[in-house]
Amino acid sequence: MRVLVVEDDKRVASAVRRGLEAEGFAVDVALDGVDGLHLARENNYDSIVLDIMLPGINGYRLCAQLREEGDWTPILMLTAKDGELDEAEALDTGADDFLTKPFSFVVLVARLRALLRRGARSAPAPVEAGDLHLDPAAHRCGRGEIDIELTAREFAVLEFLVRRRGEVVAKSEILENVWDFDFDGDPNIVEVYIRRLRKKIDEPFAREAITTIRGAGYRLAADGG
Numbered sequence: 001m002r003v004l005v006v007e008d009d010k011r012v013a014s015a016v017r018r019g020l021e022a023e024g025f026a027v028d029v030a031l032d033g034v035d036g037l038h039l040a041r042e043n044n045y046d047s048i049v050l051d052i053m054l055p056g057i058n059g060y061r062l063c064a065q066l067r068e069e070g071d072w073t074p075i076l077m078l079t080a081k082d083g084e085l086d087e088a089e090a091l092d093t094g095a096d097d098f099l100t101k102p103f104s105f106v107v108l109v110a111r112l113r114a115l116l117r118r119g120a121r122s123a124p125a126p127v128e129a130g131d132l133h134l135d136p137a138a139h140r141c142g143r144g145e146i147d148i149e150l151t152a153r154e155f156a157v158l159e160f161l162v163r164r165r166g167e168v169v170a171k172s173e174i175l176e177n178v179w180d181f182d183f184d185g186d187p188n189i190v191e192v193y194i195r196r197l198r199k200k201i202d203e204p205f206a207r208e209a210i211t212t213i214r215g216a217g218y219r220l221a222a223d224g225g
Contacts, residue, residue: 001046001116002026006036006062007078008054016049019105020112033057040066040073047115049108051078052090060093067094068138074115078103092152129165130224132201132209134158141201143224148200153178157193158201158220161210166222168213194218 003025007013010031017027028043030036034056040048052059063075077095090098096118097111126135131144136159141148150158156178161169171190194210202209202225209225212218 002028002044003047003049003112004028004030004036004039004043004045005049006030006033006054006059007049007051008032009051016105016108020109023109025112033059033062037062037065040071041069045073047074047076047112049076049078049112050095052080060089063090063095064093064139070137074118076108076111076115089152092156127159127162128224129162129209129220129222132162132224134162143201143205143207146205150197150200154193154196154200157190158197161218161220165220165224168216168219170217173217 001024003020005013005016005020005027007016007029008031013029013031017029020027028039028045030039033054036048036050036054037057040062050059050063054062057065059077063077066073066075074097075095077090077098079090079098079100096115099108099111126133126137128134132141133143134141134155136155139152139155141150141155141158157174160174160177171187174190175187194212198210201207207225209221210218211221
């Protein structure tokens, strides 16, 4: 199995390389984001171990760029200690899993093997509702010929609604599928994102695609509003 390690700390990169090679992996190392992106584009890897804080191009941008180019090689991102925002951003930009620094090498190998068993994901198929269309692989959204800029979380909420277009979707379902089962923050965060989406996909186009069903949840019109 061939693994690319993108890590700017030479000691960490060297230790990970030696350890993975001892486990039977073939390992390439890049010490900055620019070289990491170049190697990922030029070679076929079974998995990528990717640090966030990198010179040149950070891990978030590198991961997002590969996904936009249709490269769905499994990515294990290395995040900061107690970095909940890092972990959320890692998953939002397309990483498959994350590991908090400092990490156990045994756990790193176990996580990598789990990703390799899963294999590369296929790019998610585009979805649409009337003239409202989303391409998850390219992270693009638009109405007709007009592109709409969405954050990663806005995109995820809208994608979930579009895939369930015409159905009433409970707030709890959105939380479980777009955030996670263990989310213990304010559930009204869903309302915040619904308002943001209305301002971007409805109001500029004089549409009402997303309606609130009192006491039940939200529904995105099957025809896009």
